[in-house]
Amino acid sequence: MSQPWLRNRNHLFALCNLRTDGRKASEIRRMRFQMGVVEQVAGSALVEMGLTAVLATVTGPTECLRRADELPDRAVLQVHFAAAPFCTADRKHVPTNDRRFLEAARLVQRALEASIFLHLYPRSLIQIHITILSEDGGRLCAAINAASCAVVHAGLAVKDIVCACAAGGVDPVLIDLNRREEIDNINMACAMLPQRGTIVLSQCEARLPSVEALDRVLETAMDGCRAVFAVMEAAIRENAALQWSSKRGKAIVALSETNVV
């Protein structure tokens, strides 16, 4: 007769190897990439990972707003991170200078700086605006994926498409955790350049039980990034093909060159 505070919460997994939303340990959520959802900007993408939805827009390269910000040899990348008041169940206004968002913006910026050829656009400014529309776990990963997709849509020169995916839990290692799973599991976000195999970001705030566990979680997260890449690449190719055909059909669409590796 065990005490309530001792019980293992992951009961479903122990009985039928399914997670609380019906996925297996190694399944990522359904993903959808839409590009060009906002016409006003150079590039935009709406990414859905399960119930998490993130909109990213890219403006630039443009002139810097202030002269003092300019860099002589490369572009300045600015990332702004915001959340819609309706993104969680609890409706509330989220200030943009929230520390968590500033941190997330910085992380997205670092991840993308590893990929964009900033030196091709000296003395200019590239701005990425990220808005969380709906949040159900994996916020940072969805934001990086959306930003990366929007950068490609904006036609900026990139080394590789940055892909991000989270993994967590130790026994078993779960991939792409949703909000409910994030609450009582270790969660590690990882972003990489999938075709080069380079990790550009990995973040984990929990305490991992062992080095061996770190290896397993990181390995799974990297596999997840590759799986995200497969979906994202297909979406980008489809979008490019669509734009190409509509251009030939003399559609009045302001086009930008896609830069798909």
Add this chain to the structure above:
Amino acid sequence: MNDDDTSCAEEDIRAAPSLYTRSTYYRPTMKRGKILKQVTERYLRDDLGYGCYYKDTSTDNRIDRVHGTPQIIASLPELQRLLKPSQPVVVVDTNVLLHQMDVLQQAPIPNIVVPQTALEECRNHRMVIYDQTVDLLRSIHPNRCTIFFPDPYHTATSVEEQAGLSPNDLNDERIRRVAEFYGKSLPGVSVIFLTDDVASREKASSRSYQAMSVRQYVQVLEQTHPGLSLSDLVAAQTSVLSSHEEDDEAPLFETHLEATALSRGIQSGKLYRGVLRSSDWNTAHVTIRRGDERVAVTIQGDWDRNRAVDGDVVAIALHPLTKWISSAAVLSLVKDTPSAGIASETAEPTLAEMSNVRDTIAVEQGELRPTGKVVGIVRRNFENQSGSIFTKSSGKADSEQEKIAAQMERENPDGTATCVFFPVNKKIPPVLLRTTQRDRLLGQRIVVSLDSWPATSRYPLGHYVRTIGPTGDKDVETEVLLQQHDIPHEPFPAAVLACLPPEDYKISAENSPGRVDLRHLPVLSIDPPGCKDIDDALHCLVLPNGNYQVGVHIADVTHYVKPGTAMDLEAANRSTSTYLVNKRLDMLPALLTTDLCSLKCNVDRYAFSVLWEVSPDGNIIQVDFQKSIIHSIAALTYQQAQSFIDQPDDPADIQACAVKRLAVLARKFRQRRIDAGALTLASPEVKFVLDSESLNPTDVQAYALLEANALVEEFMLLANVTVAKRILRQYPTLSVLRRHPAPNRSMFDPLISKAQSIGLSINIEDSKKLADSLDAAQVKSDPYINKLLRILSTRCMSPAQYFCSGELRASEWHHYGLAAPVYTHFTSPIRRYADVCVHRLLAASINVAPLPQHLSSKSYLHDLCANMNRRHRAAQLAGRASVQLHTLIYFSGDGAKEEDAYVLDVDTDQGSDPSFTVMVPRYGIEGRVRLDVAEAERFPEEHRIAWVGKTKSCSVKVFDKVRVRLSVRELQGDQRELAIDFIE
């Protein structure tokens, strides 16, 4: 079957199935009642086949390591192979799981399907049943096939939410779909949908399966299995009762509020939620949260308690301030039962003390105890109870039990009888039970499960589960007392045994790198004879600079018990080993307890060592903590160690020299402690000499306390204090410590007045004064009086408790008895879980292992400490009950005995029966002596009564030595009790 895909970790990463549903539900927030919209996503799968079962994947053929992994039944032939042939498939619904678990476990139902919907509803209602269901699903049994069906994720059974259907109807529909799925998939096999819900049965009538109630199905089963008395196992619901309780009978209790009204009341702050804990059937406490603090609310009387039993999660309403009671009011007014028992050691801790919460609130008029009443029950704690049935006796009913039995017992028209069952556990009220086999159950100890408690019934209803055995049998009574004190006594489950290292595990420096090799040190252990779980060992060397190096080496249990494993959780739940007279119930499996962890002599063992450098005059110069590997050179008994201390110096004998040096240091440490105000208390405990075969007691001995005992104790105290200081430095809010509160003056008043009546004074201003006054309180003619005073003053103090340092102010950490500002338990990790935690904290603070995550959560530590306090207390009580049981056996074997006894208390209240309380030092028995006279003269100031006896007039005063006769008295149904009679 594909053996390759056993491990899911090796599968490729892929996208989830393309079918999914999104469900939206609205829930109000806890704080302001705001409505939240919550959306969840669920994927529907077509690869779930026919549900999941547990497949035995153990590689070696050892029975104790059977454990399986969940497997999907992918194809129909596979399902047909798994099902037991020519037996129906039984699909159960939530209420069957919740109320009829005993039928499912015991009746011959080989093919059971548990839908996930039912299991999840179960989880929301009764965790105990949920655990049992999961155990049923996970057990691998040759005669039974249990299938778990994840119906919300299966494309064939998933049900969309529809407008107009309540969540309950929806869940019933889901479970019916599961039955239908099996009915359609298995044409030749009869599929039975078991439900006690009439509406659900009606909806199911036209489909491809058969719907039955549990009682109907049990009747079918009884035709093929006569003689199993299966219908006794069927739970009594309210409707069943009405056959003998008239429906229009006036309710005896207030009706409980509905669940929705409860949650609304709790959210709005009008009601409070908490767990009801009681020590007897009169008073109870509910711990509630007011803001950040926890307060225990007192519930008084049957009406306020409103059918709640111990352990229920209840909703209470607070009484207005005018009905609160003063903090000085004595809560438990129950007088001791006249029968004799084993003398207790400390004061009964109040329930609030057990869980480290306050039970008074400061208001304008001073401290008051808040009171309240139960308005509803959030979750029932209807656990199984053991006890026996009382029946109305032919003559007049004398005992309380017989009166109740005479009042409630009925014969029912269908040939069954309703009888009254009295649990051994005094916290639980009598239970009404309907049975076909009453005559067979009389004089037996049986287990009964509580089912329901309608407002029209004076007592709760229950059903028979199993028979333990005849009342009075030693093994039966031992099992009963374990169940009564809720001590886990099942063998360790397979998952726990699977955490054990292999039996041929080699203890070597290579197997655990990073340890200091201390195998060259002459380490020795000193324990009682026959001790199997040696958790401490000592050594003492002379250093070149003339100082001593003293080491205390404690078994390194945390090397084997990794945090978060099944074994760790089991140990945390058990919290302590329990020592009974005839057996020991271990906290950890025997391989660890008696072998790998036990610091036996002449073998290498892992240890956690505390090493001091001590100057010859007993000052500690430095201290060091290390994980080590040691090699004990001797496992001494106290007697052997004592003879080393007593024999003359012999520099050649390493063991004797070490023991002598330790004894010298121990004396110095002890003197220093006593100077600081540590108390020397006494215990009335005795031990039995058991017959080697029958394990029946043949003699009783007092514990011999030698200097060697004090030696070991001294170093253990030193180690505990040193470790407490160390972990507290690193984790000021997360340390698991042990405190002993200073006693309450009012508790001591009776003792002071008694001592005064024989001309002795006791000063309790602080522990130093108390210790000095106890030393001075000597009666020349009888040295035992001093011991008696020490025993009695122990009883005026609350027992020590575990707590988490972040919960209390530093001034409250004090250990009164040891006069130590901080204290913890470090030295017995084999038999106490607190020590395991402290080992982990210490290892983390000296950077040899990271602190496990859960140990850095204060709320977890609070729960853990409360559990450890409760289990520790239960283990003590069970140990004492076991002694009591053996005392009974001892006296019933040898007949009545005459002994010397000391009077502890004289009942001087006017109007009560003339009686006084005595203690018999020879057997450690305490009990009330009733005088066979109608009138006696009482002198309250002198603590004396006088009466005219049969032959002469007698007078008895407190602390008098009297002669008593001890005998065993027979009660109804083979029950016995010990009686003490005065000899003039």
